[in-house]
Amino acid sequence: MAKGKRKWMTGLLVSLTVLTAACSNNSAGTSASGGDSSNKVVKVAYGKWNETDNWGKWLTSVKTEFEKAHPGVTVELQPIQGAQYATKIPLLMSDPSSAPEVLAEDSFMINADSEAGYLEPLKVDSWSDWSNFNEAIKAAAKGKDDKTYGVPFSTDVRGLYYNKELFKKVGLPVPWEPKNWQDILTASQTIHEKLPDIIPFWMNSGKAGQEATTMQTFEMLLYGTANPLYENGKWITQSPGILSSLNFINNIYSNGFGPPLSQVLTAQAGQVLETDLMPNQKVAIALNGNWLTGTWAASGSKPWPEALDVYDFVKMPTENGQAPGFTSMSGGWTLAVGAKSVEKELGWEFIQLAINEKHNKEFAMLDGALTPRLDVAKDKEYSEQPGTLYAKAADFITYTHVRPSTADYPVVSTAIQEMVEKVVTQGASPQDAMTQYAQSVERSVGADKTETK
Amino acid sequence: MEASHPRVSKPKRNGGGEQWRAALFLSPSWLLLLLFFFVPTILTFYFAFTNMALTGATAAKTEFIGFENFKYMFQDANFRTSVWNTLIFLIFSAVIGQQVMGFIIAVLMNGRKQWFRSVIGSIVIAGWVAPEVVCAFVWFAFLNDTGTVNAAIESLGMKPVAWLYTFPMVSVIVANIWHGTAFSMMVFQAALGDVPKEVEESAMIDGASAWQRMIRITLPMIIGSVTTNMVLVTLQTLGSFTLIYALTGGGPGMATETLPIYMYHQAFVNYQLGYGTAISLMLLVIGIVASLLYMRMLKVKL
Numbered sequence: 001m002a003k004g005k006r007k008w009m010t011g012l013l014v015s016l017t018v019l020t021a022a023c024s025n026n027s028a029g030t031s032a033s034g035g036d037s038s039n040k041v042v043k044v045a046y047g048k049w050n051e052t053d054n055w056g057k058w059l060t061s062v063k064t065e066f067e068k069a070h071p072g073v074t075v076e077l078q079p080i081q082g083a084q085y086a087t088k089i090p091l092l093m094s095d096p097s098s099a100p101e102v103l104a105e106d107s108f109m110i111n112a113d114s115e116a117g118y119l120e121p122l123k124v125d126s127w128s129d130w131s132n133f134n135e136a137i138k139a140a141a142k143g144k145d146d147k148t149y150g151v152p153f154s155t156d157v158r159g160l161y162y163n164k165e166l167f168k169k170v171g172l173p174v175p176w177e178p179k180n181w182q183d184i185l186t187a188s189q190t191i192h193e194k195l196p197d198i199i200p201f202w203m204n205s206g207k208a209g210q211e212a213t214t215m216q217t218f219e220m221l222l223y224g225t226a227n228p229l230y231e232n233g234k235w236i237t238q239s240p241g242i243l244s245s246l247n248f249i250n251n252i253y254s255n256g257f258g259p260p261l262s263q264v265l266t267a268q269a270g271q272v273l274e275t276d277l278m279p280n281q282k283v284a285i286a287l288n289g290n291w292l293t294g295t296w297a298a299s300g301s302k303p304w305p306e307a308l309d310v311y312d313f314v315k316m317p318t319e320n321g322q323a324p325g326f327t328s329m330s331g332g333w334t335l336a337v338g339a340k341s342v343e344k345e346l347g348w349e350f351i352q353l354a355i356n357e358k359h360n361k362e363f364a365m366l367d368g369a370l371t372p373r374l375d376v377a378k379d380k381e382y383s384e385q386p387g388t389l390y391a392k393a394a395d396f397i398t399y400t401h402v403r404p405s406t407a408d409y410p411v412v413s414t415a416i417q418e419m420v421e422k423v424v425t426q427g428a429s430p431q432d433a434m435t436q437y438a439q440s441v442e443r444s445v446g447a448d449k450t451e452t453k
Numbered sequence: 454m455e456a457s458h459p460r461v462s463k464p465k466r467n468g469g470g471e472q473w474r475a476a477l478f479l480s481p482s483w484l485l486l487l488l489f490f491f492v493p494t495i496l497t498f499y500f501a502f503t504n505m506a507l508t509g510a511t512a513a514k515t516e517f518i519g520f521e522n523f524k525y526m527f528q529d530a531n532f533r534t535s536v537w538n539t540l541i542f543l544i545f546s547a548v549i550g551q552q553v554m555g556f557i558i559a560v561l562m563n564g565r566k567q568w569f570r571s572v573i574g575s576i577v578i579a580g581w582v583a584p585e586v587v588c589a590f591v592w593f594a595f596l597n598d599t600g601t602v603n604a605a606i607e608s609l610g611m612k613p614v615a616w617l618y619t620f621p622m623v624s625v626i627v628a629n630i631w632h633g634t635a636f637s638m639m640v641f642q643a644a645l646g647d648v649p650k651e652v653e654e655s656a657m658i659d660g661a662s663a664w665q666r667m668i669r670i671t672l673p674m675i676i677g678s679v680t681t682n683m684v685l686v687t688l689q690t691l692g693s694f695t696l697i698y699a700l701t702g703g704g705p706g707m708a709t710e711t712l713p714i715y716m717y718h719q720a721f722v723n724y725q726l727g728y729g730t731a732i733s734l735m736l737l738v739i740g741i742v743a744s745l746l747y748m749r750m751l752k753v754k755l
Contacts, residue, residue: 116508116510117512421704427706
């Protein structure tokens with residue numbers, strides 16, 4: 001009996017030792033990487049949206065310069081595949097062992113992520129360069145607590161691309177200036193009848209398109225109606241505006257004006273449009289953003305110098321042409337510091353370098369993005385870069401809207417994508433899709449924060 | 454306790470010590486089970502009753518919200534759709550598809566020449582050995598707009614079909630049958646091998662037809678294996694995520710959105726971890742209910 005007890009004790013001791021050894025080993029490992037000052041690591045997480053990887057090119061150039069200026073510091077670039085970005089980034093940020101020092105943050109996520117405690121407020125007040133940024137764009141990088149959580153590095157506008165050659169071929173007017181949604185449907189109808197092999201109208205349409213479906217498609221329509229998405233602290237979940245937006249989408253697809261679903265509902269839909277459908281002139285009208293030109297630039301994945309001779313970019317009209325006549329949406333990306341990361345100070349320094357005049361110009365010219373910096377905007381080399389839409393964008397921006405800046409936006413946005421896909425796939429009528437959307441939003445944000453019009 | 458203890462051939466000398474020693478040797482595995490199995494399971498139960506989220510204010514401050522998640526679940530039209538999809542997928546791909554196919558192949562192979570069995574067996578098992586992602590890619594290459602099927606159809610002068618969009622549920626069901634049939638086949642092969650020849654022979658002498666022998670003799674004798682297989686196949690299929698996700702992503706619309714896919718979308722795309730966990734709990738309940746139902750229906754005790 002005594003012998004058995006002793007053995008039992010030994011066994012317990014052995015297993016305890018193994019366990020504690022495992023644990024202590026672990027903690028020794030983390031403290032070593034944190035405490036050792038000669039070898040600091042700054043992790044930079046960003047989205048790799050396509051094979052061109054303009055963001056990667058820009059950040060690699062910043063990395064080289066930053067490492068030269070900070071001996072002993074290693075910048076570790078963490079590209080995340082675009083379709084996975086929205087899911088992976090909160091998971092990375094939520095854990096101290098993986099939280100990146102610097103991350104690309106879509107401005108619509110700033111409220112939600114700052115309230116979740118994932119983002120570090122930035123000391124922009126003591127940063128002399130901050131005055132060189134556009135005020136309106138700065139506002140989109142603020143959290144509910146009025147602190148700034150991100151430094152914007154791009155902004156954008158949305159509108160209609162139309163193919164001048166195809167339009168001429170079927171006898172539609174060029175230049176084309178649609179005055180209301182009916183004009184778009186009529187033009188699509190003409191293309192559909194006379195050129196049956198051409199896709200008359202392309203727009204992001206599915207859940208796989210994520211925010212692109214919400215912003216480039218649904219919001220571009222909704223903000224052209226009388227009913228906003230969000231007003232006085234309430235989400236308007238059922239309105240004539242939503243219904244007519246969905247009816248427009250339904251009209252496009254039920255009349256066969258849209259692309260095949262097997263093409264448009266995948267995560268690759270956007271890439272297929274930019275690198276195949278448009279360069280090969282298979283699309284007559286596309287509702288999309290100004291950045292498409294980045295793909296067609298000499299450094300892009302589909303260099304196409306004649307792009308803007310073939311496709312023109314025009315403003316999206318309001319539903320019935322009511323004042324102000326046109327509409328657009330603007331968003332943009334920022335660089336932010338992960339609140340749970342280790343080297344927050346270095347992260348902030350990295351951002352200051354990455355979005356200085358030189359590097360922001362480098363990025364904007366690579367990517368075809370609009371700059372949020374006033375000094376870059378005035379730079380002739382940037383503004384007169386051939387094959388870009390910077391000159392037009394200035395006109396678009398006077399009609400633009402930004403997304404509601406509330407922490408609930410991301411959840412509402414996925415509900416919108418679901419609603420749009422239901423209509424596109426004829427899974428529900430516009431009315432039913434809207435009812436289900438209302439129910440879903442009500443549940444996510446609370447009934448007291450929704451309204452029916 | 455004593456009765457359930459495995460019997461040892463040696464007479465017990467110091468019964469207490471024996472038990473202590475057993476406990477000692479089991480303790481590492483108990484500890485690991487506790488750490489990596491029971492704790493997460495219990496946490497899952499807890500999280501299902503919270504408003505845990507991946508971002509927003511609730512990510513920083515998770516609260517206990519009682520039965521809210523479940524209350525919403527039963528009003529959620531999308532949840533109903535995905536339960537329905539799960540049942541369709543389960544019944545047609547696993548309960549009927551894999552089992553019937555597996556059984557037919559096993560019966561046809563029973564008593565054939567060895568080389569025949571190994572050739573056919575390896576071909577069927579190839580589908581099972583391939584990881585689900587690989588299966589999904591194989592079927593994607595086969596069924597997509599410019600895939601093998603459409604190439605064949607076009608060479609015959611017919612119009613190609615967008616299989617994954619026109620017949621999404623049928624596509625994933627066929628892919629899953631292809632993937633899982635081998636498992637049922639192997640279970641049934643083993644079971645059929647255990648049926649004594651004499652019983653069948655005497656039935657034959659008594660004048661029973663092949664069909665009667667199958668229904669009256671063979672099936673009742675392997676009913677235990679059938680039930681076990683049914684339970685295993687059901688649980689495997691209920692949790693099937695990769696195949697559907699990689700093939701259709703749950704779409705188009707909600708057409709192939711089964712519960713695991715819906716759970717993933719709610720938890721990681723919609724950022725509602727609490728609701729996602731609650732859905733996973735329902736998945737568990739469905740699995741248990743289905744297993745009990747089979748055992749009751751087939752009057753088998755495991």
